[in-house]
Amino acid sequence: MAKVLVSDSIDPVGVEILSQVAQVDVKTGLSAEEIIQIIPEYDALMLRSSTRVTKEIVEAGSKLQIIGRAGVGVDNIDVPAATRQGIIVVNSPEGNTIAAAEHALAMMLSLSRHIPDANQSVKANKWERNRFIGTEVYKKNLGVVGLGKIGSHVAKVARSLGMKILAYDPFISKERADQLGCTLVDLELLFAESDFITLHVPKTSETQHLIGRETLAKMKPTVRIINCSRGGIIDELALIEALESGRIAGAALDVFEQEPLGESRLRELSNVILTPHLGASTTEAQVGVAVDVAEQIRDVLLGLPARSAVNIPGLTPDVMEKLRPYLQLAETMGNLVSQLAGGRCDSLNVRLQGELATKDSQPLVVAAIKGLLSQALRERVNYVNAAIEAKERGIRVIETRDASTRDYSGSIHLEANGSMGTHSVTGALLSTGEIRITDLDEFPINVPPSNHMLFTLHQDMPGIIGKIGALLGSFNVNIASMQVGRKIIRGDAVMALSLDDPLPEGLLSEITKVPGIRDAYTVKL
Numbered sequence: 120m121a122k123v124l125v126s127d128s129i130d131p132v133g134v135e136i137l138s139q140v141a142q143v144d145v146k147t148g149l150s151a152e153e154i155i156q157i158i159p160e161y162d163a164l165m166l167r168s169s170t171r172v173t174k175e176i177v178e179a180g181s182k183l184q185i186i187g188r189a190g191v192g193v194d195n196i197d198v199p200a201a202t203r204q205g206i207i208v209v210n211s212p213e214g215n216t217i218a219a220a221e222h223a224l225a226m227m228l229s230l231s232r233h234i235p236d237a238n239q240s241v242k243a244n245k246w247e248r249n250r251f252i253g254t255e256v257y258k259k260n261l262g263v264v265g266l267g268k269i270g271s272h273v274a275k276v277a278r279s280l281g282m283k284i285l286a287y288d289p290f291i292s293k294e295r296a297d298q299l300g301c302t303l304v305d306l307e308l309l310f311a312e313s314d315f316i317t318l319h320v321p322k323t324s325e326t327q328h329l330i331g332r333e334t335l336a337k338m339k340p341t342v343r344i345i346n347c348s349r350g351g352i353i354d355e356l357a358l359i360e361a362l363e364s365g366r367i368a369g370a371a372l373d374v375f376e377q378e379p380l381g382e383s384r385l386r387e388l389s390n391v392i393l394t395p396h397l398g399a400s401t402t403e404a405q406v407g408v409a410v411d412v413a414e415q416i417r418d419v420l421l422g423l424p425a426r427s428a429v430n431i432p433g434l435t436p437d438v439m440e441k442l443r444p445y446l447q448l449a450e451t452m453g454n455l456v457s458q459l460a461g462g463r464c465d466s467l468n469v470r471l472q473g474e475l476a477t478k479d480s481q482p483l484v485v486a487a488i489k490g491l492l493s494q495a496l497r498e499r500v501n502y503v504n505a506a507i508e509a510k511e512r513g514i515r516v517i518e519t520r521d522a523s524t525r526d527y528s529g530s531i532h533l534e535a536n537g538s539m540g541t542h543s544v545t546g547a548l549l550s551t552g553e554i555r556i557t558d559l560d561e562f563p564i565n566v567p568p569s570n571h572m573l574f575t576l577h578q579d580m581p582g583i584i585g586k587i588g589a590l591l592g593s594f595n596v597n598i599a600s601m602q603v604g605r606k607i608i609r610g611d612a613v614m615a616l617s618l619d620d621p622l623p624e625g626l627l628s629e630i631t632k633v634p635g636i637r638d639a640y641t642v643k644l
């Protein structure tokens with residue numbers, strides 16, 4: 120019989136479901152070393168946010184088929200390590216949305232009316248009615264950073280409280296924001312105009328310390344900040360200084376840079392409310408995420424696909440086998456075209472060409488959408504939710520199939536319209552399975568995707584390639600490979616460069632100033 124280790128406390132209904140197919144051991148509070156010792160016996164691991172699934176744990180799990188996170192964020196699991204080991208990682212993308220949104224709203228109202236302090240005061244036999252004068256949220260500006268599932272629900276409820284919602288989410292269309300009654304603004308304006316700011320973004324390199332010393336300095340002195348998303352999105356030290364000096368009025372935090380929260384001056388501040396990562400802690404959400412994830416673990420142990428895998432598509436094995444090499448191609452092309460077009464796309468045209476023009480190839484469209492959304496949603500977008508996420512974001516997906524073959528037996532052409540205009544890419548596979556970008560904005564090229572890329576649209580004229588090379592060299596950026604594509608001599612052309620280093624800040628605008636360069640884009644793949 121298969122064995123499942125449950126390493127954090129989950130609702131008993133989850134254990135019941137797992138017990139249908141496996142021996143279930145619930146062992147909470149184990150250290151990493153203890154997990155490493157016992158994990159070789161287990162076929163599946165189920166956890167919440169307390170267990171950190173490190174590379175060492177993953178590598179020790181020689182029998183592990185699946186790791187299930189009873190919640191949204193999989194940032195406590197080394198997903199790349201699991202993927203390399205062929206372990207499916209599943210989560211519950213929606214099971215605790217309402218719970219987390221309601222916690223953020225509760226934090227906002229508690230802050231505005233001093234509920235925790237007033238409660239403590241009455242319990243200490245005091246009656247301090249003048250000490251706890253609050254502020255109303257009615258007609259105040261609420262800045263919502265991240266208008267995804269939780270942020271949208273917060274925005275909807277806050278609107279019914281009479282608040283005006285300013286939202287920042289570079290990956291959400293204006294139409295979607297309009298539907299939610301939110302005004303999309305840039306971060307500067309959101310920070311400057313908000314009376315309350317609530318964070319609902321994933322933790323990524325872009326959102327790490329999104330709120331820090333510099334940004335806090337731009338806020339109103341009366342602002343109150345709520346973080347029920349992830350620790351580290353606020354620079355805690357900068358926040359403490361701003362609260363201590365009265366630079367801002369208050370904060371309510373459910374998540375911390377270090378969890379459990381250790382020694383911290385946050386505990387001494389009267390204008391702060393702290394909760395121990397309770398966003399998902401409602402009976403309903405705990406049942407929801409436990410059922411959602413336990414069912415997926417049960418199914419995978421029975422040899423069935425998972426419906427919410429973050430690292431492997433939940434497709435039937437035979438279709439998977441056929442399409443496997445092309446799924447990565449479609450995803451890479453989606454990621455590339457989204458970065459060229461700018462995050463906020465309103466349409467994606469997918470043309471499947473040659474041998475891919477069959478009805479079985481539908482997962483490739485999903486893979487392209489997944490790639491398109493990956494900048495915005497990271498591990499939260501998967502093969503199951505990609506199409507729904509695109510629809511909810513107001514992205515129109517148009518599919519066409521063209522059975523005629525060109526240079527490759529099968530290729531994928533994507534065209535996206537985003538905040539930086541309409542751009543297109545085509546990709547194909549070499550017989551070795553390697554990916555090639557074969558067309559960019561209708562200009563023929565032939566380059567492999569790489570980590571850091573630079574594309575230019577320019578006029579084909581003598582000296583221009585040298586100028587770009589020299590400019591990159593002067594900033595110590597090494598070029599790994601370079602290719603030019605053009606249709607006519609001395610007409611428009613594109614340059615595709617693979618770089619060994621990321622482009623330093625400010626260099627892109629220098630490149631666009633080079634005479635003959637019309638546009639330049641950096642891309643990270």
Ligand SMILES: NC(=O)c1ccc[n+]([C@@H]2O[C@H](COP(=O)([O-])OP(=O)(O)OC[C@H]3O[C@@H](n4cnc5c(N)ncnc54)[C@H](O)[C@@H]3O)[C@@H](O)[C@H]2O)c1
Nearest residue numbers: 192219265266267268269290319320321347348398399495
């Ligand atoms: N406190 C808790 O217990 C708790 C419970 C559930 C979820 N969470 C956390 O809440 C957060 C939001 O979850 P969700 O389910 O709404 O996720 P979601 O994926 O539905 O929404 C996240 C949104 O952030 C946007 N985004 C990505 N990068 C951005 C950036 N740089 N700037 C602005 N917006 C950006 C995305 O476009 C997306 O719309 C996650 O970090 C999740 O882990 C916490």
Ligand SMILES: O=C(O)CC[C@@H](O)C(=O)O
Nearest residue numbers: 167168190191192399400
């Ligand atoms: O397990 C929890 O209680 C927290 C879950 C939450 O942080 C999530 O990302 O889903």
